[in-house]
Amino acid sequence: MMRARWAAGMLRRASSGEASLAARAVFARGFLGLNMKASKETIEKKEKDKARLMDEMSRGYFADIAEIRKNGGKLATANKIIIPEIAAVKFPDLSVKSPDGRTVNLPLVAPPRNDDPQTGNTVDTQNDDCKAGDxxxxxxxLVCLSFRASSQKMAETWSLPFLDAFSSAGNIQVYEVSFIDSWLLSSSPVRQVFLKVMTKSNNPQRHAVYAFGDHYYFRKKLHILNLLTGYIYLVDRLGRVRWQGFGSATQEELSSLTACTSILLDGK
Known part of the structure; x- marks a missing residue:
C-alpha cells in the first residue's frame, strides 16, 4: 500500500513537472514569436526609412531649380487626347482642408448603381444627385497640385480658363491643392489659425484647399519629383486620371484639356 501511494505521488509530481515544462515551452514560443515579429517590423521600417532617405537625398532643391531653369517647369507636354478608361489609374486618396475647416477627401467618387450592387464602379448616369458622402x-x-508657392500661379493658368470654359456647361469642380509640409503650420492650433486667414473662393466651383503634413508617399504614387512646378490632373467621376499637364498652360494644351473635359461631360 505504501509503495502504491509513493508511486502515485511520484507520478503526480512527474505529470505536474511535464505540464509546467510544456507551459513554459508554449510561453517561450509565443514570446519569441512576438519578439521576432516586432524585430521584423522594426527591420522593415528601418529599410523603408533608409530607402526614403536615399531617394530624397538623390533629388534635392538645387536639382529642382536646375530643371526649372532648363524647361520652365514644363516637365512634359500635356496629353493631347483623353486617357482611355482601361489605361486610366485612380487618383491617390488625399485628405485636404478648406478655409472653413471642412475636410474633403479627394477624389470624389460616385457610388455603385443602387439597382445593381455587383457592377462595381458602374454608376447611375441618370442620377444627377450622385453623391460621395454629403x-x-x-x-x-480639375485637380491642381502646388508644393511650393512658386507653382500656384502656374496652376491658375489652367484653372481660370477651365472655369471660364465650363462654369455653365456642366457639373465640374476645380480643386487648387497647396501642400503644407511645415511641422509648425501642420500642428493643430497653428493650422486652425492658418485656415482662418486664408481667403475662401467666391466661386462655388473653385476650391482652394490645403494638404498638411508629410506627402512623400502620395507623391510617389503619382511619380512626382520636382516640387517647384505645378501638376494638373483631370479626374472623372470614378476618381480616375483622364488627362495630365505640367507647369504653366499653353494655348494648345488648354485646347486639349477643353476637348477631353467635353468628352467626359458628354459621356456622363
Whole structure:
C-alpha cells in the first residue's frame, strides 16, 4: 500500500513537472514569436526609412531649380487626347482642408448603381444627385497640385480658363491643392489659425484647399519629383486620371484639356 501511494505521488509530481515544462515551452514560443515579429517590423521600417532617405537625398532643391531653369517647369507636354478608361489609374486618396475647416477627401467618387450592387464602379448616369458622402460628385474635376508657392500661379493658368470654359456647361469642380509640409503650420492650433486667414473662393466651383503634413508617399504614387512646378490632373467621376499637364498652360494644351473635359461631360 505504501509503495502504491509513493508511486502515485511520484507520478503526480512527474505529470505536474511535464505540464509546467510544456507551459513554459508554449510561453517561450509565443514570446519569441512576438519578439521576432516586432524585430521584423522594426527591420522593415528601418529599410523603408533608409530607402526614403536615399531617394530624397538623390533629388534635392538645387536639382529642382536646375530643371526649372532648363524647361520652365514644363516637365512634359500635356496629353493631347483623353486617357482611355482601361489605361486610366485612380487618383491617390488625399485628405485636404478648406478655409472653413471642412475636410474633403479627394477624389470624389460616385457610388455603385443602387439597382445593381455587383457592377462595381458602374454608376447611375441618370442620377444627377450622385453623391460621395454629403458632396455631389462632379462629372469632371480639375485637380491642381502646388508644393511650393512658386507653382500656384502656374496652376491658375489652367484653372481660370477651365472655369471660364465650363462654369455653365456642366457639373465640374476645380480643386487648387497647396501642400503644407511645415511641422509648425501642420500642428493643430497653428493650422486652425492658418485656415482662418486664408481667403475662401467666391466661386462655388473653385476650391482652394490645403494638404498638411508629410506627402512623400502620395507623391510617389503619382511619380512626382520636382516640387517647384505645378501638376494638373483631370479626374472623372470614378476618381480616375483622364488627362495630365505640367507647369504653366499653353494655348494648345488648354485646347486639349477643353476637348477631353467635353468628352467626359458628354459621356456622363
Amino acid at each position: 458632396m455631389v460628385v462632379p462629372d469632371a474635376s
